[in-house]
Amino acid sequence: MRRLYPSAGPAGEDDEDDEDLDSLAGLADAYAYPAAEAGRPYLRANMVSSLDGAAVADGKSAPLSSPADMRVFGVLRALADVVVVGAETARREGYRPARARQDFAERRADAGQQPAPAIAVVTRTLDLDFGSPLFREPLTPTLVLTGAAPTRERLVAARAAGAEVVVAADPAGDGEGVDPARVVAELAARGHTRLLHEGGPRLLAQFAAAGVVDELCLTLAPLLTGGGAPRIMNGPGVPGPARLVPRSVLEEDGFLFTRYVRAPWPPEA
Structure with missing residues (x-):
């Protein structure tokens, strides 16, 4: 993997920088969360897109991915x-539940993190398979964020599966949708300040419109799909529209790994 932006520096330094990016530790340093005041949440979104803007192919993101994309995906998690x-x-x-990775065990311990990240599922209806591995086999308990007070039946099922249900309703909505800002606040209150948003397009658009997305990591696949697949954000418009600034661009096998952040960066407390 090589860095296209920003340039690595004076001639002769590029090769060393490229070798570093080929290691998991080097990628982790390249994508490190910014230092911020304790308790301040930072939300990073990670998505993949074809050249013509599709977020999925045949209904899934996997056909747009690559080995390098999966390495970045794993590092961000x-x-x-x-x-x-x-x-x-x-x-x-x-x-499925996120797994603990030995390569990152020391880094996570030093940062005061659990061995593996929690998965937080946002749902309007709480209509989830609580018998699936996501709920029955997590190393870190799965969270469920909903906009409506769940029925007793679904609440009992969620708790029996070991999930924590968090109500984060949008006060200006219909009582069923979630409030992205409250989702972020509720997660931060539980000690989760390094947030990674993995979509889908409708939910990410809601978070972007609410102004809570601090960073977008977008993999641009060298593929054309056509059809009517959704874009990486397929929901409400973003006021402004909001402008981000490029932080870095990496490349491997024709795939571009872009990173855009909100200015100023690092974010102010």
Whole structure:
């Protein structure tokens, strides 16, 4: 993997920098969360897109991925306290619990993190398979964030599966949708300040419109799909629209790994 932006520095330093990016430790340093005041949450989104803007192919993101993309995916998870995902995406992609990785054990321990990030599923209806591995086999208990007070039946099922149900309703909505800002606040209150958002497109658009996305890590796949697949954000418009600034661009096998952040960066307390 090589760095395209920013340039690595004077001639002769590029090779050393590229070798570092080929290691998990080097990638982790390249994608490290910014230092911020204790308790301040930072939400990073990670998505993949084809050249023509599709977020999925044949209904899933995997056909757009690559070995390098999966390395970056794994590193971003290994750096996070919690992974936020919509219920539809969790079902479609067959989400399982995040696993502890020995390569990151010392780094996570030094940062005061659990051995593996928690998965936080955002759902309007709480219509989830609580018998799935996501709920029955997590190293770190799975969280369920919903906008409505769940029925007693679903609440009992969630608790029996070991999940923590968090109500984060949008006060300006219909009582069923979640409030992205409250989701972030509720997770931060539980010690999860390094947030990783993995979609789907509808949920990510809601978070972006609410102004709580601090960073976008976008893999641009050298593929054309056509069709009517959704974009990486497929929901409400972002006021402004908001402008991000490039932080880095990496490349391997024709795939571009871009990182955009909100200014100023690092974020102010």
